[in-house]
Amino acid sequence: MITGAASGIGAAIALEAAGRRLPLALLDRDEPALARVAEEAEASGAPTAAAFPVDVTDAAALEAALRAAVDAVGVPGGAVCSAGVDQGGPSHELPVAVWDRVIAVNLRGTFLACRTLAGILLEHGRTGAIVCVSSPFASVGAPGGTAAYSASKGGVSALVRSLAVEYARAGIRFNALVPGATETPLMWASVADDERERMRAVVEGEIPLGRMADPREPARAALWLLSEEAAYMTGAALVLDGGILARSSVSV
Numbered sequence: 001m002i003t004g005a006a007s008g009i010g011a012a013i014a015l016e017a018a019g020r021r022l023p024l025a026l027l028d029r030d031e032p033a034l035a036r037v038a039e040e041a042e043a044s045g046a047p048t049a050a051a052f053p054v055d056v057t058d059a060a061a062l063e064a065a066l067r068a069a070v071d072a073v074g075v076p077g078g079a080v081c082s083a084g085v086d087q088g089g090p091s092h093e094l095p096v097a098v099w100d101r102v103i104a105v106n107l108r109g110t111f112l113a114c115r116t117l118a119g120i121l122l123e124h125g126r127t128g129a130i131v132c133v134s135s136p137f138a139s140v141g142a143p144g145g146t147a148a149y150s151a152s153k154g155g156v157s158a159l160v161r162s163l164a165v166e167y168a169r170a171g172i173r174f175n176a177l178v179p180g181a182t183e184t185p186l187m188w189a190s191v192a193d194d195e196r197e198r199m200r201a202v203v204e205g206e207i208p209l210g211r212m213a214d215p216r217e218p219a220r221a222a223l224w225l226l227s228e229e230a231a232y233m234t235g236a237a238l239v240l241d242g243g244i245l246a247r248s249s250v251s252v
C-alpha cells in the first residue's frame with residue numbers, strides 16, 4: 001500500500017514493487033496520474049495494482065479508501081506513506097492556509113494512514129511494516145523557505161519513533177525513510193523553468209556525492225525497510241541523502 005503513488009518517490013516504489021511481483025494498492029489525490037502508474041505497474045509485473053483516488057487529509061475518505069484497498073488487494077503487510085507537498089516560498093510570506101495545508105498533508109495525512117493501517121493489522125491479527133517519508137530538513141535548517149515543510153517532517157520523524165514503540169509488541173514496525181534531494185516534481189515545484197539548471201548546480205554543489213538521487217534509490221531503500229531483512233529495525237531513520245547530514249553534527 002502506497003500513498004502519494006502517482007508521482008516521484010511513491011510512483012518509483014510502486015514500479016520497483018511491481019517488478020518484484022507484489023500486489024499493490026495505490027493511493028493519491030491525482031486520479032489520472034494514479035491510473036497511469038497503476039497501469040504501468042501491472043505492465044511491469046504486479047499481479048494487481050488497484051488505484052484509490054483520495055486526499056490523505058480527509059480522515060473518513062482515507063479510512064474508506066484503505067478499507068476498500070483491503071477488500072480488493074488484501075491486508076497490506078507493508079505500507080509507505082509518501083504523499084507530501086512543499087511550501088513553495090519564503091516563510092515570512094507564507095500564507096497561513098499554506099502552512100495549514102503542508103502540515104495537514106505531510107503530518108496529519110501520514111498519521112491518519114498509520115493509525116488506520118495499524119488498526120486494520122490489529123483487527124486481522126496480522127503483523128506488518130510501515131515506512132513514513134521524512135526529510136533531512138527534519139534535523140537541519142535550510143535556506144529558501146522550508147519552515148512549514150521542516151516542521152511537518154520533524155513531526156513525521158517524531159511520529160515514527162512514537163508509533164514504533166507503541167506497536168512494537170504487536171509486531172508492527174514503523175521506520176522513517178530520509179531521502180535527500182531527489183529528482184521528482186516536488187523538488188522543482190517552486191522553481192521557475194528557466195531557473196532550474198542554476199538551482200540544480202546550487203543543490204548539487206551542497207551534496208557531498210555531487211548529484212541528486214534517482215527516485216528508484218529511495219524506492220529500493222523503502223522496500224528494504226518493509227522486508228524481512230529489516231525485521232529488527234523499528235523506530236529508525238534510514239538516510240539516503242548523498243552525505244548532506246554527514247556534514248552537520250546532527251544525527252537523526
Ligand code: NAI
Pocket residue numbers: 003004005006007008009010027028029030054055056057081082083084085105106109133134135136178179180181182183184185186187
Ligand atoms: P511528488 O510531488 O513527486 O509526489 C508527491 C505525491 O503526493 C503526488 O503524487 C501528489 O499528488 C501526492 N499528494 C500530495 N498531496 C496529497 C494529498 N493531500 N492526498 C493524496 N496525495 C497527495 O513528490 P516526491 O518528491 O515524490 O515526494 C514524496 C515524499 O518524499 C514527500 O513526502 C516528500 O516530502 C518526501 N521527500 C522528497 C524529497 C525530494 O527531494 N523529492 C526529499 C525528502 C523527502
